[in-house]
Amino acid sequence: MSLRIALLGLLDATGPASGYDLAKAFEKSLNHVWQAGHTQIYPELVKMAEDGLVEVESEGARGRKIYAITPEGAARLHEWLVGHEPSVVIRSETALQAFLLSLLDVDDAIAVVRRIKADAESRLAGLECLGSPGSELFTGRFALDLGLRQARAMVDWAEATLAVLGERKASLQGA
Amino acid sequence: MSLRIALLGLLDATGPASGYDLAKAFEKSLNHVWQAGHTQIYPELVKMAEDGLVEVESEGARGRKIYAITPEGAARLHEWLVGHEPSVVIRSETALQAFLLSLLDVDDAIAVVRRIKADAESRLAGLECLGSPGSELFTGRFALDLGLRQARAMVDWAEATLAVLGERKASLQGA
DNA sequence: GAGTCACATGTAAGTCTTGACATGTCAATA
DNA sequence: TATTGACATGTCAAGACTTACATGTGACTC
Numbered sequence: 001m002s003l004r005i006a007l008l009g010l011l012d013a014t015g016p017a018s019g020y021d022l023a024k025a026f027e028k029s030l031n032h033v034w035q036a037g038h039t040q041i042y043p044e045l046v047k048m049a050e051d052g053l054v055e056v057e058s059e060g061a062r063g064r065k066i067y068a069i070t071p072e073g074a075a076r077l078h079e080w081l082v083g084h085e086p087s088v089v090i091r092s093e094t095a096l097q098a099f100l101l102s103l104l105d106v107d108d109a110i111a112v113v114r115r116i117k118a119d120a121e122s123r124l125a126g127l128e129c130l131g132s133p134g135s136e137l138f139t140g141r142f143a144l145d146l147g148l149r150q151a152r153a154m155v156d157w158a159e160a161t162l163a164v165l166g167e168r169k170a171s172l173q174g175a
Numbered sequence: 176m177s178l179r180i181a182l183l184g185l186l187d188a189t190g191p192a193s194g195y196d197l198a199k200a201f202e203k204s205l206n207h208v209w210q211a212g213h214t215q216i217y218p219e220l221v222k223m224a225e226d227g228l229v230e231v232e233s234e235g236a237r238g239r240k241i242y243a244i245t246p247e248g249a250a251r252l253h254e255w256l257v258g259h260e261p262s263v264v265i266r267s268e269t270a271l272q273a274f275l276l277s278l279l280d281v282d283d284a285i286a287v288v289r290r291i292k293a294d295a296e297s298r299l300a301g302l303e304c305l306g307s308p309g310s311e312l313f314t315g316r317f318a319l320d321l322g323l324r325q326a327r328a329m330v331d332w333a334e335a336t337l338a339v340l341g342e343r344k345a346s347l348q349g350a
Numbered sequence: 351g352a353g354t355c356a357c358a359t360g361t362a363a364g365t366c367t368t369g370a371c372a373t374g375t376c377a378a379t380a
Numbered sequence: 381t382a383t384t385g386a387c388a389t390g391t392c393a394a395g396a397c398t399t400a401c402a403t404g405t406g407a408c409t410c
Binding site for chain 2: 002005006013032034077078082084086087088089091093096099108111112115116123139142143145146147149154161
């Protein structure tokens with residue numbers, strides 16, 4: 001369902017596009033919000049066309065197929081955006097690592113948290129780059145801000161956790 | 176894969192348990208980190224037993240089957256915890272709503288963000304409750320901290336976004 | 351004794367997602 | 381002209397996940 005919404009949203013925001021374009025747009029702009037490759041997008045567009053949410057038009061040249069959102073598609077999109085209850089399905093491998101951190105000895109734990117921190121920092125840098133002048137983020141300024149805040153929260157957590165682990169290590173060595 | 180890790184982690188941290196126990200533990204403690212119901216857990220435990228990661232022992236009474244982690248299982252768990260690259264697979268419906276917020280008119284957008292905010296606040300309250308004295312969080316203090324930070328980041332984002340939308344609305348009315 | 355609730359385990363159908371494979375066009379360049 | 385690389389579309393198998401269905405026990409209470 002959410003994949004449909006994402007595709008409808010892109011089509012609504014940027015106008016008609018090919019599956020290829022949509023896959024690129026996903027990679028570039030929606031990446032930190034939802035993920036999908038072309039192998040998921042192409043079949044989904046076909047189904048959406050069957051359901052009357054988008055219209056196809058073959059643009060001769062290179063076998064390109066241009067999809068455009070229909071009024072019905074726009075209605076469904078609007079409906080979802082306004083009416084969808086935020087279902088908190090969380091599935092984060094990093095959080096899982098954090099959860100099980102106590103099972104590791106201090107040195108391993110420190111190494112793991114450092115890796116998580118480095119990863120979050122590079123994600124943060126990537127997002128900051130997206131938001132910098134010159135980058136045309138047609139839509140998604142709000143989502144970018146959310147992404148930045150989430151990434152910063154992760155970095156902060158890693159720093160605080162490293163501090164705790166450092167203390168723990170010191171007290172172990174003192175003993 | 177991650178489901179296996181989560182189950183191995185629980186077994187390692189709390190000792191032998193039945194599938195039922197594990198499902199409960201998932202719901203209670205791992206909920207904000209990873210989600211899985213019994214219909215996913217039972218078959219997975221069977222496969223894990225086949226792979227030698229856990230050992231089963233039927234405890235007569237009510238058909239209970241007690242699973243215990245094997246040395247091999249513990250080794251795999253450790254390996255994953257220490258060696259797993261943090262793969263950032265993000266799939267958040269809320270972030271998707273945030274991404275497409277610009278497609279809505281100001282009033283709808285405000286309503287959506289308010290809902291997101293309320294949701295994040297209740298999640299935050301739930302987590303704070305988990306961390307309060309009397310709650311025995313065998314493990315997962317670090318993950319709880321991470322969850323708190325993420326939830327707070329969401330609340331902060333909602334507040335900042337509401338401020339922006341409020342201004343936008345005011346300027347529209349002024350025009 | 352009947353009913354209800356928490357315990358306890360499963361199956362099956364269907365959807366979502368990933369990763370590997372497969373095919374062909376067009377433009378530039380070596 | 382041959383090759384490379386971006387463009388462009390797809391299929392298929394396998395795995396992850398959800399929802400609904402199905403079954404039976406033991407303890408307590410009405």
